[in-house]
Amino acid sequence: MESPTEALFREDAYLKSCDAVVTAIDEKGIRLDRTVFYPTGGGQPGDVGRLRAADGTVVEIRDTVKGAMPGEIVHVPAEGAATLVPGTAVTAELDWERRHRLMRMHTCLHLLSSIVSGEVTGGQVSDGKGRLDFNLPDGSPDKEKITEELNRLITEDHPTGTRWITDDEMAARPELVRTMSVKPPMGQGRVRLLEIDGVDLQPCGGTHVARTGEIGAVECVKIENKGKMNRRFNLALKVE
Ligand SMILES: [Zn+2]
Numbered sequence: 599m600e601s602p603t604e605a606l607f608r609e610d611a612y613l614k615s616c617d618a619v620v621t622a623i624d625e626k627g628i629r630l631d632r633t634v635f636y637p638t639g640g641g642q643p644g645d646v647g648r649l650r651a652a653d654g655t656v657v658e659i660r661d662t663v664k665g666a667m668p669g670e671i672v673h674v675p676a677e678g679a680a681t682l683v684p685g686t687a688v689t690a691e692l693d694w695e696r697r698h699r700l701m702r703m704h705t706c707l708h709l710l711s712s713i714v715s716g717e718v719t720g721g722q723v724s725d726g727k728g729r730l731d732f733n734l735p736d737g738s739p740d741k742e743k744i745t746e747e748l749n750r751l752i753t754e755d756h757p758t759g760t761r762w763i764t765d766d767e768m769a770a771r772p773e774l775v776r777t778m779s780v781k782p783p784m785g786q787g788r789v790r791l792l793e794i795d796g797v798d799l800q801p802c803g804g805t806h807v808a809r810t811g812e813i814g815a816v817e818c819v820k821i822e823n824k825g826k827m828n829r830r831f832n833l834a835l836k837v838e
Pocket of ligand 1: 704705708792802803804805806
């Protein structure tokens with residue numbers, strides 16, 4: 599199926615910029631034919647950065663969101679940003695330092711979900727921090743122990759990779775789905791899986807680092823009670 603926006607980050611999360619052409623603009627934002635900007639989704643915030651046109655015009659992008667059409671990505675300009683017109687060739691540049699921190703934490707949440715048993719009921723990545731909620735009928739684990747296990751998996755430096763399976767294969771393997779709150783993105787014929795070698799395999803459309811060692815040291819700073827069985831695990835990166 600042809601997507602309105604070619605999502606280059608799905609094949610290579612390390613692309614910091616790309617050349618693209620403005621295809622449409624409306625009050626929601628700017629559409630490009632291709633982009634390195636990840637749109638808000640799956641608990642990962644949208645990217646920020648800038649679009650540079652050949653004539654020197656720079657449009658700061660303060661957020662990236664999904665559009666109304668499946669696969670459509672909308673770049674939200676900062677207030678008062680310069681305007682572009684459809685057909686303009688631009689270079690789309692990420693705020694890479696921020697995105698890389700999001701990739702590190704996002705990958706770390708996969709590690710967390712491999713350590714903690716129980717259904718994942720929600721989660722959010724933010725800059726330098728992240729959290730996952732689990733349904734845990736049998737009380738709370740110890741945050742020092744979680745910190746230790748996470749850092750062990752990080753130090754072991756497991757490679758990560760993506761695999762695609764068909765919707766039918768996905769439907770036949772419900773054990774792959776750790777969360778009931780975020781359904782795997784089915785309906786486009788295939789589903790993207792993120793694999794952390796020997797640690798975790800689950801459907802995910804987000805951006806991840808190539809090896810767990812790249813996450814760097816982390817800490818489980820707090821485990822909160824959020825209801826009778828719900829436990830919220832809050833993590834933080836220890837290094838910028
Ligand atoms: Zn992921």
